[in-house]
Amino acid sequence: MSLRASKPVPPTLRAAFEADKGHALRHKRLGIERLAELLGTTPATLYKWIEAESMPAKSLIGWQHLTGASNVVRYLASREGGVVIAVPAGRKAMSEDVHVLQETLNGAIGALLAYMTGDLDRDATLGKLSLGLENLAWHRENVRKSDQPELDLGGE
Secondary structure (H helix, E strand, O other), rough: OOOOOOOOOOOOOHHHHHHHHHHHHHHHHHOHHHHHHOOOOOOHHHHHHHHHHHOOOHHHHHHHHHOOOOHHHHHHHHHHHOOOOOOOOOOOOOOOHHHHHHHHHHHHHHHHHHHHHOOOOOHHHHHHHHHHHHHHHHHHHHHHHOOOOOOOOOOO
């Protein structure tokens, strides 16, 4: 299963930018200087956008593509009550996929219970609940597309 959302939605936009930036460095070996160059800006401007949490909308798609992560987009969607669903291929789920879903949903329910007792804050709870919704929606779409699965072109 290729769920891009393996962690809860970050609690702040700054945390989302930092998570994406860290992902780019770890998985694509792109530092802030190279990211800025590819986005057509300077490192100072990119740092300013991250610090001020005010990246121009036209740069967000490039940011997501370059970093290979979707934390910023997921954060923004979650603040408007939405979720981001990685597009499934319509292939039969493996038992491991269902176990991951079960673990994620258990984590979401646990977070909700912890929130109700005052042991978890609102943002962390929303992050876990959004992750549960994203994963469940991914499986829903995967089942819906199962009668016409996509060709494996080496992406998954």
